[in-house]
Amino acid sequence: MLTRRDALKLGSAAGAAVLFPVNRLASALSDDPPGVPPFSLPLPVPPVLKPAHRTADTDFYDMRISETELEILPGFRTRTLTFAGSFPGPTVRARRGREVVIRQFNGLRSPVTVHLHGAAVPASSDGHPMDPIAPGRARVYRYPNDQRAATLWYHDHTHELEAEQIYRGLSGAYLLSDPVETRLPLPTGEFDVPLLLRDAKFDSEGQFAFVPDDFTNRPTVLVNGRPQPHFEVKRKLYRLRLINGSNLEMFRFRLTSGAPFLQIAADGGFLRAPAVRPEIDLWPAERAEVLVDFRSVPPGTAVVLQNAVALSADKRDILQFRVGGGAPPSERESDVPSWSRTAFSPPRTEIPGWPATEPPRRQPTRTRRFVLGLDLASGRFLINGRGFDPDRVDATIEHGSTEIWEIVNGDAALGIQHSMHLHLVQFRVLDRNGKPEPAHDSFPKDTVRLYPGDVVRIQVTFDSHLGRFPFHCHFLDHAAHSMMGQFEVVPRR
Numbered sequence: 158m159l160t161r162r163d164a165l166k167l168g169s170a171a172g173a174a175v176l177f178p179v180n181r182l183a184s185a186l187s188d189d190p191p192g193v194p195p196f197s198l199p200l201p202v203p204p205v206l207k208p209a210h211r212t213a214d215t216d217f218y219d220m221r222i223s224e225t226e227l228e229i230l231p232g233f234r235t236r237t238l239t240f241a242g243s244f245p246g247p248t249v250r251a252r253r254g255r256e257v258v259i260r261q262f263n264g265l266r267s268p269v270t271v272h273l274h275g276a277a278v279p280a281s282s283d284g285h286p287m288d289p290i291a292p293g294r295a296r297v298y299r300y301p302n303d304q305r306a307a308t309l310w311y312h313d314h315t316h317e318l319e320a321e322q323i324y325r326g327l328s329g330a331y332l333l334s335d336p337v338e339t340r341l342p343l344p345t346g347e348f349d350v351p352l353l354l355r356d357a358k359f360d361s362e363g364q365f366a367f368v369p370d371d372f373t374n375r376p377t378v379l380v381n382g383r384p385q386p387h388f389e390v391k392r393k394l395y396r397l398r399l400i401n402g403s404n405l406e407m408f409r410f411r412l413t414s415g416a417p418f419l420q421i422a423a424d425g426g427f428l429r430a431p432a433v434r435p436e437i438d439l440w441p442a443e444r445a446e447v448l449v450d451f452r453s454v455p456p457g458t459a460v461v462l463q464n465a466v467a468l469s470a471d472k473r474d475i476l477q478f479r480v481g482g483g484a485p486p487s488e489r490e491s492d493v494p495s496w497s498r499t500a501f502s503p504p505r506t507e508i509p510g511w512p513a514t515e516p517p518r519r520q521p522t523r524t525r526r527f528v529l530g531l532d533l534a535s536g537r538f539l540i541n542g543r544g545f546d547p548d549r550v551d552a553t554i555e556h557g558s559t560e561i562w563e564i565v566n567g568d569a570a571l572g573i574q575h576s577m578h579l580h581l582v583q584f585r586v587l588d589r590n591g592k593p594e595p596a597h598d599s600f601p602k603d604t605v606r607l608y609p610g611d612v613v614r615i616q617v618t619f620d621s622h623l624g625r626f627p628f629h630c631h632f633l634d635h636a637a638h639s640m641m642g643q644f645e646v647v648p649r650r
Contacts, residue, residue, distance in 0.1 A: 190230055190363050193384045196477040198231070200386040202350060203330065206247035215256040218249065222271075222290075222327070223264035229382060233363025238265065238313075238326040244382045245353045245402070246311065246329025253335045257300040263290040269322065271296075272314035272580070273331060274442060275424055275603045277304050280624025283580055286316035286641070287547045304583075305514070305601075306335035307426040308398040308444045310353070314627075316547070320404055320637035321367050328353065328402045340510045342489035343421070344396040344448070350388075351398040354380055354475065356406040370634040372405040373468060380476050388476060391483030392456065394490050395449045396421075401439040404633040407574070409465040410437040410475075412449070414458075419496055422446035425583035425601030427514050431507075432597040433496050436465060440576050442604045442631040450495060454480045516585040516600045517618050519559040525552060529575045529607065529630055529640060530567035537639045538630065544639030550625065551642035555649045559618045561587070569610030575635065577613075578604040580626040581646070584617040604631050619646050 208216040220241045226234040227244050240246030240261075251257045263269050268291055272284030282298040290296040313319050313327035330351040343349075356375040358366045368374070377384050401408055410418070417435045422428060424444050437445050454460070460478040467473040492509050527540050537544050540551070554560065562584075564577045583601040586594040590612055593599075605613055629641035 190233060190359050190361055192471075193230060195385045195474055196387040198383045198386045200388040200476065201381050201383055203243060203245050203248045203353070203381060206241065206249050214254075215258055216251070218257065218259045219262070220246075220259060221262045221264050222269055227382075229379070230359060230363050230384065233359075235359070235363050235365065236325075237365070238322055240311075240327065240329050243329070244326045246327070248330045248332060248351055249311070251300070251302050251331065251333045253302050253304070253306065253333060255302060257302060259298050259300070260295055261290060261298060262295040263292055266292050267318060267322070268292065268315050269313050269318075269327070270315050271298060271311055273298070273300055273309055273311045274578075275307055275309040275444070275583070276300060276302075276331075276333075277581055277583075277621040279622050280626060283624075283626055284314045285625070286314050286319065286627060289315050302333055304333070305426040306338055306422075307333050307424070307601075308351070308400065308422065308446055309333055310400050310402065310442075310444070312402070316545075317637050320369060320633040323402070323633060324355075324357070324367050324404055325365050328355075330398065330400060332398065337512045341508060341512075342492035342510075343508075344394045344490075348391075348393055349396045349398070351400065352380055352476070353382075353400045353402045354378065354406075354408065355401070355403040356472070369638065370405070372634075375406065376469060376471055378406070378464070378472050378475050385474060386476060388478050390451055390478050390480055392451050392454060392480060393483050394452060394493060397447050397449055399437065399439055399445045399447065401441050401443050403441050405441060407441075407466055408437075408439045408475075410439065411435065411463050411465050413461040413463060414454070416450065416460075417496065418447040418449060419493075420445055420447050420597055421508075423597065423601060424603045427512055428597055429514050429600070430511065430596070434597065438598075438606070440574075440604070440606045440631075441633065442576070442578055443606070448493070449478075451478070451480050451483075452490070453495070456480055456482050514601070516616070517559070519618055521559045521561045521616060523558070524561040524563060526563045526565065527577070527628075527642070528565040528567045529577070531571060531573060538635040540629075540640055540642050543642075545629075545641040547643075549643065550645045551628075552644040554619050554644055554646050556623060556646050557618075557620050557649055559616065562615050562617060564605065564607060564613045564615065566607035566609055566611045572609050574609065574632065575607045575640070576604055576631045577607065577615075577628065578631040579617065579628045579644075581621060582617050582619060584615045587614040587616055589613050619644075622646065623648065 268289035309331040462476040
């Protein structure tokens, strides 16, 4: 008998068959491996990469990109694409004002390129899709780190391969700090934790099963590379850096305790003011930094991080916090007031010394319009009716210019979501369908969500580096099949 689950599998496979070869669809119908009991595995925290050497103003690193067999599911060795043998890749902790130089050696049989998402870097180190590292070769990437503190992440960006290679493991966190943080009473050390979240499907042998655009058939959510882990926490404040590293999965985070988050940062760094949020929406590639307050939670309590918009019940519970004891709050912690739905009604709270992070106030000189949509005849995802052409520049922009980009999701009838990511820059979301975007979702941003039929306006200032950079949908299965363009920043005439 055909079950509802089988019907979903067949429906996903049939949709993918329009676009992709039949021999790549077998995994959509393969049996899942034995389920992992919820919260039975501990949360791993990715290792922090150590510099190979340092100078007065630069940290030098070496990474090898390779296929590595790792235990993701108990009892299985999964072939995983890794940076430095780690899944996710090791965390790079950088400081504003200190350059980071990373030598990436490609030990794969396929080309690979590395993009530092959210960073303002020279075009030569941006990881352009058409500038890959050949198998057996190395490339040096230079990151000036002359921007504000932010939770960034690095990932593969090889043209037409990025969706599958990221899905199989090629991503990691890059945490950029700023001297201003030392003056803020924010959690540090073991209480400052990156959480890289993404969905996946495994076959009966515990291997990644990849079918493009198969969003209904990726039933496992991984947190730092483990399914539904648990995290032993103390009765302290925690700074969680949420990174949606999925190809297609959308999250709306909430806590089963009913306690809200205190959001302190978005994609590109600190918000203008911290915001009390009962739920946090993150689509692929978006990031949010939140404070979670366990100071008054009784020891022995279990609190679960959930996805309120999960497509299935087995994807709703993501991570279990197990609250233990802990030392009394530090003096710095005491400077952060408690917040809750009942005790604190305003939409924000104050943290002493919070930095002013207003977006630049500059007069736009031009408005551009980009329509994202699926072409049913060709099965390609397009921008303004055209697929990606590496020889075409879609926008030539003078350095220092400020522009408004009007981005349209043209797939209202098909009910398809999209997003838009611009390399190089952080932007301000002005409005969505004519209504102002909430402050916590407006700035600083490098990726913006687009529900079916949405019209979103963003304001962008191109005042850092010259050169050619991509912009694209960050639903990676869309970008890998042509939903990408290029802008070029040129010297001011």
